[in-house]
Amino acid sequence: MFYIHQTTCISPQQTFGEVNIKVLNQPAGHQLKVIEPTYGGIPPGVLRRMSKAVRTGVGAAIPFFNQSPIPDGIIIGTANAGLEECFHFLKQIVDYNEGLLSPGSFVQSTPNAVAAQIGMLGRNKGYNITHVHLGLAFENAMTDAGMMIKEHPANNYLLGAVDDISLYNHTLNLLAGWFKAEAFAAGELYELNSPGSIAGEGAAMFLVNGNPVNAIAQLQAVGTVHADDVVTIEQQLKHFLHRHLPAGEKIDVLISGENGDNRLQKYYASCEKIMSDEAGILRFKHMCGEYPTASAMALWLACHIFQKNPIPRHMVKKNLPQKEFKNILIYNCYKGAQHSFMLVAPG
Amino acid sequence: MGRIFITGMGLISAVGRTVAQNREALSGGSCGISSPELVPTKYAGILPCGEIKISTEDLRHQLNATETGTTRTSLFALHAFEEAISDSRLTPGQLTSFDTALIGGSTVGGMCLTDELYRDAQQTRKGSAYINSYDSSAVMMYLQERYKMRGIINTINTACSSSANAILYGARLIKNGLARRAIVGGVDSLAKFTINGFNALHILSASVCTPFDQDRKGLNLGEGAAFLVLEKEEDIVNKKLYAELTSYCNSNDAFHASSLSDEGDGPYLAMKGALDLAGLAPGKIGFINAHGTGTENNDLVESRAMLRLFNRVPPFASTKSNIGHTLGAAGAIEAAYSILNLYHQEIYPGLNCLIPIAQTGLLPVESYKKISLQHVMSNSFGFGGNCTSLVFSKS
Numbered sequence A: 001m002f003y004i005h006q007t008t009c010i011s012p013q014q015t016f017g018e019v020n021i022k023v024l025n026q027p028a029g030h031q032l033k034v035i036e037p038t039y040g041g042i043p044p045g046v047l048r049r050m051s052k053a054v055r056t057g058v059g060a061a062i063p064f065f066n067q068s069p070i071p072d073g074i075i076i077g078t079a080n081a082g083l084e085e086c087f088h089f090l091k092q093i094v095d096y097n098e099g100l101l102s103p104g105s106f107v108q109s110t111p112n113a114v115a116a117q118i119g120m121l122g123r124n125k126g127y128n129i130t131h132v133h134l135g136l137a138f139e140n141a142m143t144d145a146g147m148m149i150k151e152h153p154a155n156n157y158l159l160g161a162v163d164d165i166s167l168y169n170h171t172l173n174l175l176a177g178w179f180k181a182e183a184f185a186a187g188e189l190y191e192l193n194s195p196g197s198i199a200g201e202g203a204a205m206f207l208v209n210g211n212p213v214n215a216i217a218q219l220q221a222v223g224t225v226h227a228d229d230v231v232t233i234e235q236q237l238k239h240f241l242h243r244h245l246p247a248g249e250k251i252d253v254l255i256s257g258e259n260g261d262n263r264l265q266k267y268y269a270s271c272e273k274i275m276s277d278e279a280g281i282l283r284f285k286h287m288c289g290e291y292p293t294a295s296a297m298a299l300w301l302a303c304h305i306f307q308k309n310p311i312p313r314h315m316v317k318k319n320l321p322q323k324e325f326k327n328i329l330i331y332n333c334y335k336g337a338q339h340s341f342m343l344v345a346p347g
Numbered sequence B: 001m002g003r004i005f006i007t008g009m010g011l012i013s014a015v016g017r018t019v020a021q022n023r024e025a026l027s028g029g030s031c032g033i034s035s036p037e038l039v040p041t042k043y044a045g046i047l048p049c050g051e052i053k054i055s056t057e058d059l060r061h062q063l064n065a066t067e068t069g070t071t072r073t074s075l076f077a078l079h080a081f082e083e084a085i086s087d088s089r090l091t092p093g094q095l096t097s098f099d100t101a102l103i104g105g106s107t108v109g110g111m112c113l114t115d116e117l118y119r120d121a122q123q124t125r126k127g128s129a130y131i132n133s134y135d136s137s138a139v140m141m142y143l144q145e146r147y148k149m150r151g152i153i154n155t156i157n158t159a160c161s162s163s164a165n166a167i168l169y170g171a172r173l174i175k176n177g178l179a180r181r182a183i184v185g186g187v188d189s190l191a192k193f194t195i196n197g198f199n200a201l202h203i204l205s206a207s208v209c210t211p212f213d214q215d216r217k218g219l220n221l222g223e224g225a226a227f228l229v230l231e232k233e234e235d236i237v238n239k240k241l242y243a244e245l246t247s248y249c250n251s252n253d254a255f256h257a258s259s260l261s262d263e264g265d266g267p268y269l270a271m272k273g274a275l276d277l278a279g280l281a282p283g284k285i286g287f288i289n290a291h292g293t294g295t296e297n298n299d300l301v302e303s304r305a306m307l308r309l310f311n312r313v314p315p316f317a318s319t320k321s322n323i324g325h326t327l328g329a330a331g332a333i334e335a336a337y338s339i340l341n342l343y344h345q346e347i348y349p350g351l352n353c354l355i356p357i358a359q360t361g362l363l364p365v366e367s368y369k370k371i372s373l374q375h376v377m378s379n380s381f382g383f384g385g386n387c388t389s390l391v392f393s394k395s
Helices: A044-048 A052-065 A083-095 A104-108 A113-121 A134-151 A167-175 A230-244 A265-273 A295-306 B019-027 B056-063 B072-087 B114-122 B138-146 B162-175 B192-200 B265-278 B296-309 B327-344
Strands: A002-010 A073-077 A127-131 A157-163 A202-209 A217-226 A253-256 A280-283 A316-318 A328-334 A338-346 B004-012 B100-105 B153-156 B181-188 B224-232 B243-252 B285-289 B375-382 B386-393
Touching: A002 A052, A002 A134, A002 A295, A052 A083, A052 A113, A052 A157, A052 A202, A073 A113, A073 A134, A083 A104, A083 A167, A083 B114, A083 B192, A104 B192, A113 A127, A127 A134, A127 B153, A127 B243, A134 A157, A134 A202, A134 A217, A134 A295, A134 A328, A134 A338, A134 B153, A134 B162, A157 A295, A167 B114, A202 A295, A217 A230, A217 A295, A217 B138, A230 A265, A230 A328, A230 A338, A253 A265, A253 A295, A265 A328, A295 A328, A295 A338, B004 B019, B004 B072, B004 B162, B004 B327, B019 B327, B056 B072, B072 B138, B072 B181, B072 B224, B100 B138, B100 B162, B100 B327, B114 B192, B138 B153, B153 B162, B162 B181, B162 B224, B162 B243, B162 B327, B162 B375, B162 B386, B181 B327, B224 B327, B243 B265, B243 B327, B265 B296, B265 B375, B265 B386, B285 B327, B296 B375, B327 B375, B327 B386
Parallel strands: A073 A127, A073 A157, A253 A280, A253 A328, B100 B153, B100 B181, B285 B375
Antiparallel strands: A002 A202, A002 A217, A157 A202, A217 A338, A280 A316, A328 A338, B004 B224, B004 B243, B181 B224, B243 B386, B375 B386
């Protein structure tokens, strides 16, 4: 589908600038929050008015506009960028009984504010789109990027995802039972055998194009499924692998979206079951928490691994991959209803 | 690559609950903008809106939508979706096929329940029945679940051009072989949230909007939904062909979060890009369904962009003078209107424009006309500089 040439990631771990994911940062209370950089590339006056999702999204994107090749378009996946501002505005409406309100939060309450700000600061008048389909927002953005590159083979695109924890989306998800109520250490996430995960957030950006030369990784395929029965998902995964995995090859490493929610474990178990015994199995949600576009963090990690960086112990569930390997499968599931598969190979 | 045609449409707006009712209303120059009676806001008597005069409960009952947590937005979407799939005679097998995509645009989503959302977000113990319905993806998830759809499902939010981009995206899925057919559209319902938001920006008019008039006072918000069924030429047997979806372009104005640049680079590039993709000379466009919100900024900039691109600006009008600005639904509703223009070879008058804008001198179409049309352009521009133009052609 496309080649990945550069990446950035702002996450709860040390992933932006000087990367060090060997040390595992712990959650603060019930949440894994991003380490925000100083945002050197954003004018201070503009930065002050940005919500957190816009800040992290734009912060992760700006480096791409200061180096060649400059993106020809911007394709973002986000489920809840803008929600924080949306609630600020809601609160104003209620507190002032629909009185005289300041429009700042309203303007920033739309999820396309991230792609729009990137376009504005990067002076980019090309294709600009925001996919918001919840747990598949990033996957749909990836499909879009794949199509754009097929349609415009010489172009470069900024593909990315961002979601943040705001007080309100945290409350809504907690009420709906998607987060564990108790506090725990990051390493314990997979051991608690209880419903719910841990809230997380992050932004990851990728420069993608059709050029294999010096690429970090190749995204071979992305697949999405809306279903909640394990059998359908397993069938779809097998079909996906049959269709996209080159003949005679197997999955060397599975990056699993396992998130500590025991209600979702059956999906991840069924995916692990169809891997070979030698396949390495890695997990990442203890690093970034659960959020609708967390799979972008997994793709960033796949790229990081393909750049010959060591795989930290805390990611390994089974078989730390020792030697050269080729095919990484990312399987992620959001709230049991939306599932995605990504097949990634070295560049 | 084969051509893509529209084989079915569904539409609900303030001037009609079916495609046929909408056509009749537009032909007669009807205006559905009135004092809101259903959306709970203190601006009800002050700011007119394109409100659909059916209560959410009646709509739910009429559609037999008994699922918990369905919002007014989801119900409008269902209403238009059902009309579109029945118009196109899609079979249940086609609907659940892995190669049928569903792509929708929405900005308000479940936030039409502004007060409920606020209450839920303050709760500490138990959420309401709507707790999973607020996301803007909730509408497409609802349709997907109700019809057990299995192809690519997507929600796009580029503010007021959301559903124009949903149409563009569905067409590209088909062209890239990722879907065989796509049901594409958009929906939004009136909300205390958006009424207050646009009011805070001082761009809502206290009277019925007057797109492209020198003395325009702003926009009126509206609500509604539209869906189109897109199919590949080679798959279509014995079906009504409303029009061909010929071309599209998405460009960004990269200027300001909530207003367009003076020269209108975004609108210009979107319109020009759509012409270029189809290899059409500007003179081939017979009519433009303009974005034409009725705000100071949009109408002037859109006029300038049209003057920049066209030697002679083709006949144009804004149907926002009939139904208000339906935000995330606008692109799809106006696409359906453009398709009606082509299918019936007629153009509908833009209402309430008396004096053309001094700087540009452009006057929208003033009366209903039968006219020979080959290509119609539909413009949608949104906050964040998100501009998209679509071109439909006579089938």
